[in-house]
Amino acid sequence: SAVISQKPSRDICQRGTSLTIQCQVDSQVTMMFWYRQQPGQSLTLIATANQGSEATYESGFVIDKFPISRPNLTFSTLTVSNMSPEDSSIYLCSTVFGQENTGELFFGEGSRLTVL
Amino acid sequence: LAKTTQPISMDSYEGQEVNITCSHNNIATNDYITWYQQFPSQGPRFIIQGYKTKVTNEVASLFIPADRKSSTLSLPRVSLSDTAVYYCLVGASGGYQKVTFGTGTKLQVIP
Numbered sequence: 001s002a003v004i005s006q007k008p009s010r011d012i013c014q015r016g017t018s019l020t021i022q023c024q025v026d027s028q029v030t031m032m033f034w035y036r037q038q039p040g041q042s043l044t045l046i047a048t049a050n051q052g053s054e055a056t057y058e059s060g061f062v063i064d065k066f067p068i069s070r071p072n073l074t075f076s077t078l079t080v081s082n083m084s085p086e087d088s089s090i091y092l093c094s095t096v097f098g099q100e101n102t103g104e105l106f107f108g109e110g111s112r113l114t115v116l
Numbered sequence: 117l118a119k120t121t122q123p124i125s126m127d128s129y130e131g132q133e134v135n136i137t138c139s140h141n142n143i144a145t146n147d148y149i150t151w152y153q154q155f156p157s158q159g160p161r162f163i164i165q166g167y168k169t170k171v172t173n174e175v176a177s178l179f180i181p182a183d184r185k186s187s188t189l190s191l192p193r194v195s196l197s198d199t200a201v202y203y204c205l206v207g208a209s210g211g212y213q214k215v216t217f218g219t220g221t222k223l224q225v226i227p
């Protein structure tokens with residue numbers, strides 16, 4: 001299993017600013033993911049954070065808006081750039097442990113961003 | 117990616133058994149079925165996983181018919197603390213294949 005810590009847990013941000021969310025895993029992991037959960041909605045995968053290479057973004061998400069770093073096997077950051085009120089969401093970091101087909105996803109507690 | 121369909125919401129009284137069904141008509145041969153639970157202000161957490169027939173653990177049972185086109189999560193004797201959103205996922209649990217979270221089922225347990 002894994003313990004995943006995210007910082008900040010919540011923040012209130014001004015329109016046009018950027019915020020970086022940190023994700024720390026207590027052991028080395030191959031895969032790290034970033035999800036967004038808008039109010040009252042399900043989770044949407046933003047990107048897969050790859051160690052040593054650029055992140056792989058899902059449709060509708062771009063690197064300029066959501067730059068991601070993965071400097072090592074235990075840490076990743078997600079930046080939400082040039083924020084607007086539509087970016088108000090919970091951002092969740094996750095990783096997986098287990099076999100290729102049966103791995104279990106572990107999530108951090110999430111970072112709740114409110115953009116004014 | 118196999119798409120899943122679940123009821124949007126369900127209500128249940130305390131002490132009752134709750135069954136939440138998920139449809140996944142396009143499930144692939146090597147896909148597993150995994151259920152997650154999410155409480156407000158928390159990330160989802162793993163409940164149970166199965167491939168076929170029945171799986172049981174300390175918190176739930178998972179029933180999967182032979183055609184695997186649906187699955188049913190069974191929560192025995194729910195309590196107020198089981199009020200949460202329950203997600204059915206099909207595929208690898210995000211590790212080496214993409215998975216998609218569906219709408220989930222919001223379970224409200226009533227005293």
